[in-house]
Amino acid sequence: MTNPSEGAFMSQTTKPGLILVGSKPTIRYVTACITLFNRxxxxxxxxxxxxxxNNCLEAIRLLRNGFLKNLRISDIKIGSDEYEMPDGRKKFVSYIEIFLTKG
Structure with a gap:
């Protein structure tokens, strides 16, 4: 199974309008946002x-400064996801969810 954070668009298991930011070039996530808003x-x-x-924040900066001047951040959620490593140890990974609207 591939890492879910690698996808630019939503998979069939995620909710509509969700973009999982991974290590792909930032412009991919910018394009995905513009596409979803246009749809x-x-x-x-x-x-x-x-x-x-950091890649997520850079995508938002590019969107606001270059493509969607009326972009608004309506909410931000932060937290940690807990994962179990193959050796049985637990690992915590921070996450951020940023909710964007045009307005």
Whole structure:
């Protein structure tokens, strides 16, 4: 199974309007946001974990400064996901979810 944070668009197991930010080039996530807004989504959620949080924030900066001047951040959620490593240890990975609207 591939890492879910690698996808630019939503998979069949995620909710509509959710973009999982991974290590792909930032412009992929910018394009995904623009596409979802153009398809009629009122809210687009960018979700990133761990070292990919910076890529998420950079995508939003590019969107606001270059493509969607009326972009608004309606909500931000942060937290930690707990994972069990193959050796049985538990690992916590930080995540951020940023809710975007046009307005």
């Amino acid at each position: 009629g989504s009122e809210v687009v959620v960018l979700r990133a974990r761990g070292k990919n949080i």
